[in-house]
Amino acid sequence: MDKFCFGIDIGGTTIKCGLFTANGELKEKWEIPSRTENGGIQVPQDVADTIDAKLKELSIEKKDVLGVGIGVPGPITEDGTVLKCANLGWDIFNVNEKMSALTGLKVATANDANVAALGEMWMGGGKGYKNIVMVTLGTGVGGGVILNGKIVAGSNGGGGEIGHMTMNLDEKETCGCGKHGHLEQYASATGIVRLAKKRLLDTSVTTSLRELAEVTAKDIFDHAKAGDTVALELVEELGRYLGLALSHVAAAVDPQVFVIGGGVSRAGSMLLDVISKYYNQNIIFALSNKEFRLAELGNDAGIYGCAKLVIG
Amino acid sequence: MDKFCFGIDIGGTTIKCGLFTANGELKEKWEIPSRTENGGIQVPQDVADTIDAKLKELSIEKKDVLGVGIGVPGPITEDGTVLKCANLGWDIFNVNEKMSALTGLKVATANDANVAALGEMWMGGGKGYKNIVMVTLGTGVGGGVILNGKIVAGSNGGGGEIGHMTMNLDEKETCGCGKHGHLEQYASATGIVRLAKKRLLDTSVTTSLRELAEVTAKDIFDHAKAGDTVALELVEELGRYLGLALSHVAAAVDPQVFVIGGGVSRAGSMLLDVISKYYNQNIIFALSNKEFRLAELGNDAGIYGCAKLVIG
Known part of the structure; x- marks a missing residue:
């Protein structure tokens, strides 16, 4: 009988679920809603129930399940203690213990950006490498550092918080975290749109972006590719901040490859x-010419990484 | 019979040697000169000879030696391949294999700044922790990242190259590595003296530092402690660059403690x-209030870390 495992990527809106074989084949994937009301108290039971239902549906016995890997949208320590999870309303508790009690299965938990990085290392843009840094450029900037094939979770669950590197000491606008000048304010989809809007306030600036009712990150890159000078400058600005930030990360951990994911x-x-x-x-010469690759797993990176947490 | 190991910290001028018991007691320490002429070809044999001589002197048999840990002043991969070692004149070769053949002992090798960090984690300012970042503020700025008790060597041997983070994009003067605006240009002993000399060029600046024939890093801190405004500003400038750089490192690996060593x-x-x-x-709130501690082992940090490489 084949062995199986589950990858469960819990987000603020939906919970992405995957059933994998032990060698990493994604057999089934589905989603359930994240019931975040009442401090997200229902989420662990919902996850346990959907796992049970899937096992029943496919007539898989629990003895053939290696375990459940879980990704959560917040800082989490290596032993599975979630420290605060605003998106779910969760307080502090040990996810591994809770979910293990509910499912009767072995459970491993990590931060969502970190499991995405692990997934991309395993089966995506970082395949073939053991030391990668991934950044996810979406609404925010997420990050994950993988060394020797393992997530660097960090002592406060803050490993890979690359989006909150301070890149501009002169920034007056506030980052989502309350500080100023963090990478996320420039290199996320939201960030580059913010920069564009600031440029457009200057009515003397001529750009094809001005013709749009609303500017998106995709528009900016599309207009840059079409040769619009202002859009090109915005892309340069994003690249200047992100390239510099990744040079800082490289000076700390010297990965083999950078994997860039997310909508941007x-x-x-x-x-x-x-x-x-x-x-x-x-970057110092000894660390130059790293590989930069695109992520390949899209929204499935998380469930792949969750499965890899269990498979080891 | 007790078990022993050697810690051998190879520098550009001297080779620091330590004989340790397996539980980390430093039994003897001594130095030999680094013979860097002819591409440093004599250095491996000199190290083997001093180990043999010490074993003979103390009537220790090789079967009671766990191994030899070696620190080298340059980038080195996890398997012990030195990539370039300008201070010794060394070309590319595998130090573990070479030294193992010469000594008949198990050999482990790492970068000198990294072994100093490992030593401080084991027996110095980072004692009791497994995840530390050390910076050594000397002529340059060295760094070491220790996660789960192990050195992060990096894929090009560049783990912990914190001194070469670009902190000032507007810097015109050149770093020792050829780039501009690296941390080392501000936070090393040489760096803060450079900043002081630039301030003193402005003859309208009033400072007690002007009375000195030559300004050293120690002078700057001493005059700052005595209340000299310009010296205080220079200390702030060093702290501004170094505090920011360490916030970048924390956003990547989230250590438990920062250990600050070196002359400064x-x-x-x-x-x-x-x-x-x-x-x-x-820093983002979740990573605030880290501990900052002083290194405690001084010039012995390297030999301690080398011994720990072998003891594991």
């Missing part, structure tokens, strides 16, 4: 080129 | 206070 990464090679340009401008 | 660290609590002030100004 759909801009493709133009994005990789501008990041690597500014990375190489700043 | 003799400034003591004034230095720790200014670093932690700027660290906390920049």
